[in-house]
Amino acid sequence: MAERSSPEDTEIRRCKVSIPLAPTFFRSTRSVSQSDLILTETRLIYELGGKRHEILLEDLIGIQVLQSPPPNTDTDCRIEINSYPLVGTRKASRKFVETVVQFDSASSFQDNLSTAVEWKKAINLQCRRAVRKIFHYDVQDSAVDDDEAALVPRHFLVFINPVGGPGRGVSDFRQHVQPLFDLAEINYNIIVTERQGHAQDIMKDYDVTQIDGIVLSSGDGLLYEVINGLLEREDWESAVKTPIGMLPTGSGNALCASTLYEANEEYNLTNAAFQIIRGGIIPMDIATVQVADDTKRYMTLLSNWGMVADVDIESEKWRSIGETRFLLGGLISIIKKKTYRGRLHYLPVDTPGSDDRAASEIGPASPPTLGTRATEELTEENSEAVATATEMESRNITIQVTAEGSQEAASSHPKEDSRTGVEGVEDSSVAGTIDDQQVASNGSRERELTLPIEIDSTETLKQPDGSSPSAHLYASSYTHAVSDSRISPALPSLQTTTSEARNGEQVADSESPSKSRTFVQGPKTPLLPKSVTDPVPGDWVTLDAEFLIASAVMIPHMGNGFIADPNFSIGTGRFRILYVCSDMGRFELLSLLSGADSGNHLEMDKVKLVDARAYRIEPITAPGMLTLDGEVVPYGPMQGQVHKHLARVMCRKRRSTHSQTI
Numbered sequence: 001m002a003e004r005s006s007p008e009d010t011e012i013r014r015c016k017v018s019i020p021l022a023p024t025f026f027r028s029t030r031s032v033s034q035s036d037l038i039l040t041e042t043r044l045i046y047e048l049g050g051k052r053h054e055i056l057l058e059d060l061i062g063i064q065v066l067q068s069p070p071p072n073t074d075t076d077c078r079i080e081i082n083s084y085p086l087v088g089t090r091k092a093s094r095k096f097v098e099t100v101v102q103f104d105s106a107s108s109f110q111d112n113l114s115t116a117v118e119w120k121k122a123i124n125l126q127c128r129r130a131v132r133k134i135f136h137y138d139v140q141d142s143a144v145d146d147d148e149a150a151l152v153p154r155h156f157l158v159f160i161n162p163v164g165g166p167g168r169g170v171s172d173f174r175q176h177v178q179p180l181f182d183l184a185e186i187n188y189n190i191i192v193t194e195r196q197g198h199a200q201d202i203m204k205d206y207d208v209t210q211i212d213g214i215v216l217s218s219g220d221g222l223l224y225e226v227i228n229g230l231l232e233r234e235d236w237e238s239a240v241k242t243p244i245g246m247l248p249t250g251s252g253n254a255l256c257a258s259t260l261y262e263a264n265e266e267y268n269l270t271n272a273a274f275q276i277i278r279g280g281i282i283p284m285d286i287a288t289v290q291v292a293d294d295t296k297r298y299m300t301l302l303s304n305w306g307m308v309a310d311v312d313i314e315s316e317k318w319r320s321i322g323e324t325r326f327l328l329g330g331l332i333s334i335i336k337k338k339t340y341r342g343r344l345h346y347l348p349v350d351t352p353g354s355d356d357r358a359a360s361e362i363g364p365a366s367p368p369t370l371g372t373r374a375t376e377e378l379t380e381e382n383s384e385a386v387a388t389a390t391e392m393e394s395r396n397i398t399i400q401v402t403a404e405g406s407q408e409a410a411s412s413h414p415k416e417d418s419r420t421g422v423e424g425v426e427d428s429s430v431a432g433t434i435d436d437q438q439v440a441s442n443g444s445r446e447r448e449l450t451l452p453i454e455i456d457s458t459e460t461l462k463q464p465d466g467s468s469p470s471a472h473l474y475a476s477s478y479t480h481a482v483s484d485s486r487i488s489p490a491l492p493s494l495q496t497t498t499s500e501a502r503n504g505e506q507v508a509d510s511e512s513p514s515k516s517r518t519f520v521q522g523p524k525t526p527l528l529p530k531s532v533t534d535p536v537p538g539d540w541v542t543l544d545a546e547f548l549i550a551s552a553v554m555i556p557h558m559g560n561g562f563i564a565d566p567n568f569s570i571g572t573g574r575f576r577i578l579y580v581c582s583d584m585g586r587f588e589l590l591s592l593l594s595g596a597d598s599g600n601h602l603e604m605d606k607v608k609l610v611d612a613r614a615y616r617i618e619p620i621t622a623p624g625m626l627t628l629d630g631e632v633v634p635y636g637p638m639q640g641q642v643h644k645h646l647a648r649v650m651c652r653k654r655r656s657t658h659s660q661t662i
Contacts, residue, residue, distance in 0.1 A: 009043060012122070020033075055085070077116045156212060157215070158216075160217040161217065165251040169250075173247065176270055177269070204232050215245040219250020258570055261566075262569060274652075285644055288528075301555055302629065306580075341547075532616065581608075615640055617637070
């Protein structure tokens, strides 16, 4: 679990307060204890029943100032401090804790209320400072840290895939995420996707300067759509820097599993929401991929060819059982043990000059203007980590190194840690009516307000008064929070033509126009041949073999439950290519499957890892499946180049712990 902060903090603020002896429930003024409330650099400290208590600022969710006095008094004012600390020692997990603090030193309620409000501001401001020192934060905005204007509530755009995974995206968000966002006084607009490519079409034109981040309640399919939409824009260099937060309500959830793994947090929906509320921002790589028809796509997670791709797509019919579908699909695939003849080409990370070629033509991204962060500057990217040379072992493989006519034998990869992953396709079509949302027509919602919004499967979204708010579902904010003067971003005028329900089947590329676009924006690819049919450069390595698995990953997990490599990290600026050849038997494949959740599969000699800056897959066996971030692409030659730190993702990764990147 996460490390605890040092107890040796500088005291910032102190006040005499009353703390209820039962801190989660106010009883009466007779059941409180007088204590000094002390605010330090990293925690709140008070005494209760003769025992010292601490609330780490990094565990804080939010603070509510109650607008009426408690029973038996007309002058006291209370605040509720909601936190989510680690509880336990041997196997610590997070629990919700509500602490009530009573301000009673003044003789009038208004004076005590003013004191409570000032304390709330001070705690929130110091919490912001502490979090940005504790966790990796990819944006420097120290110039506004001391300005109370920095405490304007954050504003997120939330996409929900209602049919991702078991199909509980809407209800899971409302039951588990919305209450936390409300406690944290986060403003948000929600869009429930209605078809495949819906999020991509929206992000192509959405004004990202009016938001502080994009939150995706889905598997990994919506991430693919959002990234591709952002990179289709003319302002792609700044737009793609919009921080993205992941909520695991789909099947694959590879990026969410990877961010929680890097944060050393348990994998669950609540921890994912907490990571968005009280976490940092880390850089994330994006790869440009050319597919068989020479059109460009962009991926952030992985590409698959072979058994993993087949399991990913063929298990779509079982998406109602969630992540278990991958286990079932994997067992069936092992029984079949289909092999895939083809060539895997890659440019090793230690190839002389590859760094210079990759950096020379991409150019720096423009500084983003994201919500209240309009004046922030991006930090300079860390210098590229030096890769260790990875040897390869020859097992039914013809290795051709055309540079200088040399040839090398393959060897087993170094023994490294591991994490889990298998990824899923998110079908964002929806049929029928979803009527369980809460909205307020003025864009503001109080706790007790419940106004249903109707979604007709054949019409535009309608509010209770009959108006059609384009694609907004609802916006939520606390009326007692610091007001947000920003105008809610207007979405493009979209006619919501809902697709027919696909019963969990994969939607063909031809049915989604956004998937076949030829991108004119986005980064350049100096490391790649102009076409997927052109010869690869002379400094690339070629493997000609019968493969079972060939995957190029950019994050530790391939999905929750399948970790590609536990020593890999987000944002390394390289692909980690995992491949297995046809000489692995069925019992060995079962061992691989059973060990994939812990990384034990990397102990197997026949599981190979190589690091690359670019790669190409040339399938010979047909028919077959190729996937990018869980999305099917045209079958045939496919090549990709990684772009380091092009995007950003929300993560509670600590500055004091550094995952290995080689």
